[in-house]
Amino acid sequence: MRSVFRDGEGRLRNGWKVLAFLLPTFFLTGLLLWSWTVLPEPVKPFLPHPFFGFLAVMLGTLVALRLERQPLASLGISVGVGPARHLGAGVLGGMVLVGLVALGGWMAGGYHLERSGNPQWVAVVKGAWLMLGVGLFEEALFHGYFFQRIIRGVGTVWAQVIVSLVFCLAHPFNTQMDVPTRIVAMLTTFLAGWMLGLCYLRTRHLALPVGVHMGWNWFLSVMGFGVSGNESRGWWTPVFHGRPEWLSGGAYGLEASIFSVAVLTLAIIGLTRWKGPAERDSQLPREDSSLASNV
Structure with missing residues (x-):
């Protein structure tokens, strides 16, 4: 049984570490999200539910790191001037990125934007606060302990494939969408997961992917587009021109637009070529392409 649970150096295999992290994290997430539902209604806008999910992931992460005797900073989670800059840049x-997608759809005649009646600054600020919570929750879950231990087990490329697939499948896709539109939306979400993974790999910190995630979602909502199928109201409202849905994204939002695929592909190429401020290869977590020895 030693070979099943331990590697050649006697350490617990990374696959078991991931499982031991995910099980309590999912339990804590369900518990804390339920606790959010019993909060007084006036309080809920100030404490959006993604922050409760983020708290659950952090608790699960701290337990996993405690067992390994590793600090939280080892996962690229810390505060300071450098992380703040990465967050802002993200x-x-x-x-x-999402502005370029919107520009492409507009130039192709898919829609135009009209100013919303009586736009509210408060709603826009609340949207930014909500999307910060979404970015923190999803990046801590997908590109924190989970992603980084998979890297140690199967290497960077396979970790990117696995986590990007999980990231894609974790997002809901309306079965009423046209098949081409649904395919584009799924491909966009997979590419977004890959891009966000690269944001971590190039900085070895979660601040940049959290910022990119937040900026993308928030600007989508400001322009009035759906965010992964969720309706939003911002300063503008898109008026669609009856073109194919995969061109504009339709009710799902720009993430179902073919222009998202193009823009994210270019972003991935750019991030792949960019070395970034990450540590030198010799200082990075050990990667092994052998599934048998580390997973």
Whole structure:
């Protein structure tokens, strides 16, 4: 049984570490999200439910790291001037990326934007706060302990494939969407997971992927597009021109637009070529392409 649970150096295999992290984390997430539902209604806007999910992931992460005697900073989770800069750059980068997608759809005649009646600053600020929570929750879950232990087990490329697939499948896709639109939405979400993974790999910190995630989602909501199929109201409202849904994304949002595929592909190419401020290869977590020895 030693070979099943331990590697050649006597350490617990990374696959078991991931499982031991995910099981209590899912339990804690369900428990804390339920606790959010019993909060007084006036309090809920100030404590959106993604922050409760983020708290659950952090608790699961701290337990897993405690058993390994590793600090939280080893996962690229810390505060300071450097992380703040990465967060800000990520927010700006996410806005630019989704802005390019919107520009492509507009130039192709898929829609135009009209100013919303009586737009509210408060709603926009609340949207930013909500999307910060979403970014923290999803990046801590998908590109924190889970992602980084899979890297140690099967190597970076396979870890990217696995986590990007899980990231894609974790998002709901309306079965009423046209098949081509659903395919584009799933491909976009997979590519987004890959891009966010690269954001971590190039900085070895979660601040950049959190910022990109937040900036992308928030600017989508500001423009009035759906965010992964969820309706949003911002400063503008898109008026669609009856073109194919896969061109504009339709009710699902720009993430179902073919222009998202193009823009994210270019972003992935750019991040792949960019070395980033990450540590040198010799200082990175050990990667092994042998599934038999580490998983």
